[in-house]
Amino acid sequence: MPLHVPPAPAPALRSVLAALGSPTAVREARTPSLRAAQGPASPELPLPVHVLDRITPEGTSPTTRLSGWRFLIRCGERSVAAADTMLTPDGWAFSHFFEGPYITSTERSLRHAEAMPVPYQPRLLSVPELYMLTLWLHRDCTDDGAEGTLAATDLLVPLAPAPPGIAAHRPHRVAELLPMLNHRLTPAPLLSSPA
Template structure:
């Protein structure tokens, strides 16, 4: 089933294109793969990047907020880096280029998602408290990609590297994975005290 990728804000895309066209921005980026790519470099698959805040064991519902848009930067063959944009008081602006394992892991998770029978809107969901990034497959394909919270029936695909005890690239419903994350963040009982 094809994924329904939400359109990125035009100013976010323009800021990434401007950064790619700037020899200084590319040269100063800490991304050897980006600097050595033969080109041409193209921003692809813009995904809204949301951050999940407030995961607690107290039963309070976690909140998500839009942190920016992430573009995979591809040369002729495959993604070599990514570019993040962020919203400022003056509008969308380029933030930084980066590379690392999440590039290939994102691409792999997107390929997995395309094989699912249900249509989804892909997003990224970061869980900073666990140093975790997931591909968030939102069930409402017509929703505004910049808003909303993970619904219980949405799928989360933890990207590699995932935190210990969480299997990367195994899609799980939000209703199944969120309690696991809550347990991971619960403070451990002190020795000698009942749990």
């Protein structure tokens, strides 16, 4: 089934196109592969980036917030970098270019999701406390990519590198993965010393 990629806000796309067209922005980017790219570079696959603010007790919806939109930057046949945008008081603005393992991991996970028998809306979900990024496959394809909450039936696919003990590229239902994450984020009780 094809993925239903939500449209990015037009100002976010325009800000990335402007940055790609700026020799200064590209030259100063800490992305050697983007600076060395031959030919035109184009932003593709816009994905809303949500941040998991906190994991809540079982039975309640976790709190997420939209933090930006990420575009994979394609040059020729491959993605060479990514561009993040952020919401400012004046609207959507270019934030920065970057490269690294999350780009190929995102592409790999999106290819696997395309082969699934159920349609999904792809998003990214960041769990800052664990330095973790997941591909969030949202079941309601009609939702605005900026809105929506994690549903128990949604899938989360940890991107590589994933935290120790969590397999990258393995889809998990939200109801399965969030308790594992909650366990990792809960501090261990202090043992009292014998009197």
